[in-house]
Amino acid sequence: MAMKDKLDLDLLQEEDDLEDTQEGKYLTFLLINEEYGLEIQYVTEIIGIQRITEVPDVPEYIKGVINLRGKVIPVMDVRLRFGAAVREYDERTCIIVIQVKGQPMGLIVDRVSEVLDIPKQDIEPAPSMRRSRENRYIQGMGKVGEQVKLLLDVEKLLEE
């Protein structure tokens, strides 16, 4: 009996570990011809582009709000956030719904790619010499084989 309890405990422990394995996982997506990565722990779901209700008095990059199964969620066009040009939404345009500090937000991106493991040792700090505006929202660069993914600092992205 005691043995079994202990086993159960171990199993529980393992489940906790599973939770932790979200660490180092990134959802990658395409935006302005670059591959970006976003820590998977922030992502709640990915949906196709849908009807957006415009809202006044918000920055240009906040496109408005959507109805996600009865919840009203604001959406941000990440292109506009980076100061890039507007691009017509198409069937590959996606909204990545994230949750940061308890607040939901939809991120409009050109295309969602895949989920990747990027271990810590493969992440370099964002080079500071680049002075482009988007650099403000990059927390590091992840090396995946030959490619480099720009890792988003989600919290900064949502700051005013």
Add this chain to the structure above:
Amino acid sequence: MGEDQERIEMIGDFVAESRELLEEIEPQIIAMEEHVSHAGMVDDEILNSIFRLFHSIKGMASFLDLQTVINVTHEAETLLDIFRKGKASLAPGHIELLYKTGDFIKGLLNTIEQQLSDGGLENEARGIIGEIQQTIQGIAAKADPAEEPEEQSPPDPAAWIFTITPEMIKRFIEDGWEILEEAETSLLQLENKPNHYPLLEQIFRSFHSFKGNAGFLGFSDLEQVSHGAENTLNEMLEGQVTVNNEAISELLKTIDSLRDRLGKVVVPYEQKIAKEDDLVGEQAESSSLLEQQQVLVEAERLPTNGNVTGGADPNKNVTNNIQQAIRVDVEKLDTLLDLVGEMVISAAMVSHNPDLQGLQLDRFEKAISHLNKITRDIQDVSMSLRMVPLAGIFRKMVRVVRDVSNKMHKKATLEIIGEDTEVDKTIIEQISDPLVHIMRNAVDHGLESPEQRRAVGKPETGRVILEARHTGGEVWILIRDDGKGLNRERILNKAIERGLLLNERQDLKDEEVWKLIFEPGLTTVAEISAISGRGVGMDVVRQNIEKLRGRIEIRSTPGQGTLFIIRIPLTLAIIEGMVVRVGKAMYTFPIASIKECFQPKGSQIVVNPDGLEVVNIRGELLPVIRLHQLYKVQPTFEGLTEGILIVMESEDQKCCLFVDELIGQQQIVIKPLPPALGNIRGVSGMAILGDGEVSMILDIANLMVSTEDLLGIKTE
């Protein structure tokens, strides 16, 4: 078992009914007090009704053989009877005693609810009974030697086997705050009449019962500290120590220290007292605040831990049976309400489904109208589950105003309007604190002393008005006083002194200046009083209200008074809304705020030289707000005669909104504005329409203010 069960039920009924009666007693006592101070005599009717209330409690108690309750209510009756028969006139001390008696019975009821008897409380009851008897003796002036209030033999401790339950500790904490508060009040009174023997005795008893409780539950440090105070008081009573300012200050310090310690008492099995961080932060600064947070914590804990509490004490389980209610986890309730909201939307989506258009579906129509009806009923019922009238909290404010005005030597009346207004339970929990603060401030800082009021030609008695109402999708709680108003200069100077403002910012608007009082550490009162003025409080008020996604506004006119408006959106509410279209955008208005809709004729419209359009409706001239200009969208119609004008009314303002067309009336589920969007002019929430689209709900009052900015019209 059957018999036991019956008694349990009877006791449950007794407790519930007595509580109601006690709630009635308090306003009556206040009414009586007012009557005495105005007319200089007791109103027989009020006196009789108070008498009857105590009498009913006594009657019920004797049926159940609750001896302590009987004894206490009996003494109260005897006391009241003296006044009824006109043998003596009512003095403030007597009123105080009646309050105390009421409070004591409240405490008894709590215990009875838990242990199903009032045994074990005889000792405590002796204190209050003795007090009443003494008063009676004092009045009667014909001492009855038989009724000596000397201690009788205490009950054999072994006869009562006590296990210390978390409830007892919780009660001890609650009572502790009360006792300390009482002791403090009395000490402050003692300062003015140092030779007032009964007062001194009362304080002695306070410390004594605090010590007793602490000792009983094994809080030895609390016991020791209060024991020290008790000794000092005893020496005072025996004349060995003179009662002077210093001695009183010393005792007040002891109270502070006891409060400090009491604040750190941890109720076992709970994850400590929640929000301890907050507590520690403010502990040193305001003990009265602490007390309120304590209450708040209790309130928050109850709904979720109801089951845990029940399990910890076997008696409690029994008590749960007698209540004709089930405790439900608030989270479950919230989920249910969310689902109901979704169901309303889904039902609308089915009945307004575009696929059905143009089809002749008689049986379907019948079925769907039935579905809609049931949906609406379910929604009404589930909404009411969480709604509680504000009356409970509002009534408490009567006491707050009374206590503060007494303590601060001010005269004040409190008027309550709209106490039936129902609000969500979370609002009740969160609003209590801020309300107490604002009420205290209104009396303490807002109202002038009677002398000052007379000097400026106001009636000596200040007025405080507490009002609640639903406005649009919000609940408004308004607190008005007719005092001296906020002092602009003083606030500005203080803010500069505190480094909140730079010197050059003297050109701030009044509203911006008033907002400064919510900054931590800003107090404009030169001297810190026992009640308010320590600069904590207003920032906490704002925090609590912001937790409810609410706002607080201040309007103040020097010499005339201050108005606080607490505006809280309804968490989940379903309202009748009118959906309108402007270009591609859909907006929703609460039906309640729409007066009429019409298509204007050219002759009705006048344009001011400054470009303001005014429409003449049966002789009434109203400004036109073009919604498309306000929100910068492309409208279908530019000409006023092509679209629709909606006449809106809010507060005492009216205006016309210009839109393209009316889409129709719908049940609207109000969803909160996502915080990430910040404040949007004129928008109080979001609605999901029948077709699944999101629409902004426009709040008329806000809209008018923002349009005034837009059009450059000066308010007032």
